[in-house]
Amino acid sequence: MEIRKLLVANRGEIAIRVFRACAAEAIATVAVVAPDDEGSLHARRANEVVEIDNYLHSEEHIRAARQAGADAIHPGYGFLAENADFAEAVEAGGLVFVGPTYDSLRRGGDKLEAKRAAEGAGVPVLPSGEPEEIGFPLMIKAAAGGGGRGMRIVREPSGLPDAVAAAGREAKAAFGDETLFFERYLERPRHVEIQLLADEHGHIYSLGERECSIQRRHQKVLEEAPSTALDPELRRQMSDAAIAFAQAIGYRSLGTVEFLLDGGEFFFLELNGRIQVEHPVTEEATGLDLVALQLAIARGEPIADPEATFRRHAVEVRLYAEDPVDFLPQAGTVERLRLPDAIRVDAGVAEGDEVGIAYDPLIAKLIASGTTREEALARLESSLGETKVEGVMTNLPFLRWLVSHPAVRAGGRRPRS
Template structure:
């Protein structure tokens, strides 16, 4: 290993996750924190911690000079960006290099290549990666967008080129809805990303969201660690993820894996990345590439037996990939859910407050990645994730049963959460039958109806009320 001290430029469960692996590898770890996180779990876990600034992310976790100062002050030679915040920021990667620090992530050029959805699609088209019919050109006039929409056909998805997290996405089901969809998407794109460019795609009516985990090293080796199904979403954000994808044939897995590796090679990729595809019927097409580790990486770790953060750190140190493609195998099935402090009945609005009581599950086949403890506060400034609950089994049904049991044993008091929704999804016959698509929650509106908690959780709530 070419470095001995690692600074984690992030917070919450991902910072805790990286710290665990780094310490197992004998590395000294440095946490960073805002005023809102002074007593946070990741701060307590690290060997050292540095205050960045006030609670707002722009004044703390997005403050590049403060992060570099923290690395210098603590002797850190490498920075892991986690996900979110600056993890896909080419300027941050360049600033790390200029400061003589190792950025645990891809080269800045690769981040930039995938930073614009339109430019990424053009690049993938040249690399021979399948695309959904659409328009991703430079001419952004309303007339050109209207003409392209008529050529592509309805329904059509209008998307912010620089978008993410479901922002700047609108559906036009026919020509009468197109003008408003363009105007709304453009407005959201400017507000969220400072970039009004749009792209158009044929809107698939019952698609699945399937992504492939790729890894590349500095010696030119590229592998995929199979696929994940992330179809169950709310507002274009993932709720349930699983690996491998149900119903995936060996031939299709090989084709999607090859396409993902071709995408990585096309941009000179290094490190962990995720190539996201939209799939309907027997077809699949490139959507985007996330140039970082994903929230849902634990399900891939579960079925492959690999530690992806360890892979990241070894690749960043210049080592070759630990395994070749033909050495990688799938064993069993894993399902992950994201437990959020949010209120599904109020359009998933964040729920801020103190975790008066928190009981997270354990047991055979259960893994929990958390960044908070009982007594901690869910702040208004950041993503309101409480924990990720992952269940592994010999097959999908065993994993599903274990996950349902784990969710029924989970207790959260003090904030509203999506726990009832998660329980309902995992228990529904459609999920058990793997009848999955991105409209799953919309097709089952009863999932959002309030449900009584299991007896133990009800008792805890009564005691702490």
């Protein structure tokens, strides 16, 4: 199926990233903008723009695509990217959804259903059940969501009632579903994810891992590839497990299977049925264009094994408009923006743009690569030193501290902050 014009049902840097891939293939692009987001950078980078009421209204994206004469919709990440009803509505409207099937989104998006599918496929999972069965410490999780929302660590039985109530409220507010489950809690495991590529012809490939263990409040702060914790045999085992899970749910498109790694043991965590924020890490480490591959799959093309190997080491950090101490989002005008030229930068705003509090305050992703991990980190540290943002507070001081931290340089799990 040919894609001549594509609408991105998203904003910011991911919309611009998809536009760039489309431009390389002479695919016309359509941006959508909410009333409070007019003039944003992604709208200035598209071939045409359609105003919509809200980024979370699926019918608005479909209306905009029809109005613009688009053939396909790319959801990006966040917003409606993993919404199975949206994927189904796009296809029912005669448009191509550049992502997974709605059935696999439903199966993989529900954490309990995904965990059952993983276990059925022979993929290791953490014990779950009632608190008295799995013991303490345990983790409370929201069945419908992720990103740290609806999650609580409980170390003693006395703390369970309050934690359940708080997690339920948070899950209801974030996902509209207060269903919770209990899972064994691992103290300071590594967080390693496998990037998958799957077409509709039954081909599923692993493109290697990304190490995402450096986190703050369950949110990734620094990502890199390859992981310092994996040897070739463990990489093969984790890749095989991710592929087995994808086969079990009939997965298609790009996707990420996340694992917790505890010593030499790994356990299924969740599926991210979309392109990841940190996908540039894999691109820089392997030389592959993940968005181009995603578009090829959406066209129905059979994908030959890309035989992904790590040619370089790559590391990414995210530059946010946020307080570097308490990490609260900040708003303001970017009066001056100097981003480095020596490394890859995927930016969502430009000098003179407003950063509000209605949307993700991501300014840019900085991705450095090198022939060794040490070289990649040194290049990133130097580039962060060159970066300047004025007019709005950012986490730049924190990123500079982080990248120079001895624990990060040594390949450890995470420094305390």
